[in-house]
Amino acid sequence: KVDAAYPKFFSDPSKANAQFKLFWVGVGRDDVLTGPGDLEFDEMLTRRGITHMFAQTDGRHEWTVWRHHLYDVAPLLFK
Known part of the structure; x- marks a missing residue:
């Protein structure tokens, strides 16, 4: 476990x-x-009160998923 x-x-x-x-x-x-x-x-982070954003989309460990997530997260990187 990561924790x-x-x-x-x-x-x-x-x-x-x-x-x-x-x-x-x-x-x-x-x-x-x-x-x-x-x-x-995600549940562990929430339970411990660690501020985070979690996104889950259809797909596997592949470029289509990563491109979708990059589109969502890239603007947040420059705030």
Whole structure:
């Protein structure tokens, strides 16, 4: 689990929130590399109060998904 791998980051939400201006996660619904862990990761961040944005679209771990997410996240990078 990712929270076990990075306990210092995930155990202190205020520190985590201060470190990132934008914490954005975008995945494909059918991504075989990450699977159901995507939703668990989103839920863990929410439960711990870590500010983030989570986007899940149709598709796998592929360019069509990445292009869609890039279109959504690129404007946020320059705010």
